[in-house]
Amino acid sequence: MTDRLTQLQEAVDQLTNQFIACFYFLERHHDLEPFGPSDKIPDLKPEQQKEVDSLPPEVFQAGMLELARDLILKEQQIELLISSLPGLENNEQDQLKMMRDLEEELKVAEAQRLEAIKEKEEVLAKLDQVLRMIRRY
Template identity: 35%
Template sequence: MTDRLTQLQLCLDQLIDILFSALSYIDQNHDSVPLNPADPKATDANHNPPTEHEFRSSQQELSTDIILKTRQILTIIDTLPGVGVNKKQQMETIQNLRIELNKTEEEKRQAIMEKENLLDFVNSLIIQVGESIATTR
């Protein structure tokens, strides 16, 4: 599970990809429309735009994707810590977390010391057993 800021960054990247895809699709598949109604419609033999229904349907799907991704981003933003919390409360939370971190670091140091002591003890036992075996032979 990633943190919320990473999730937010990923969603923003995805939204940019969706927006780019939407603009690219519209640019590549729109039908030409003359600026002046009196001008003839430009045609290109290599360009076969989708039907009006297909084009509208694709636009609807792309806009739905944009809306859903935007809602997901807003939901992540709403769940970020500190939203709706004043500065004093944030500072108290930070201080409490700092105290908790210091306690955890102390527990970690003690666990490492205990591990080192046990490792030294096991090494001395191995040496004693090895010496005992060597003297009995």
């Protein structure tokens, strides 16, 4: 499982992709309507491709509603991830104390690791002596 920051970054990336998909949908499927009285919609020549693939108004509205719901859902997921990040409920002094405690635990674990390595080397040396004695007989 990935850590919370990675999950948050992935969620923000997904939200960005959703924004792009929304812009693409709106740009490709809107109605061709003039903004003002002097605006004109050019007639297409047979060899020209349509820039806009207009959808019926109810289908376009349903698509926008679905995209908006998806954006809201992703935003809520991001808010949940942000609220679950560690340290938001602790002040700076508490976080520094927690870091010092973790450093002490790390020092103890490192000392145990070094002791285990020393013990391993001693056991290997004894095993080597035993094997050499066995070979002599």
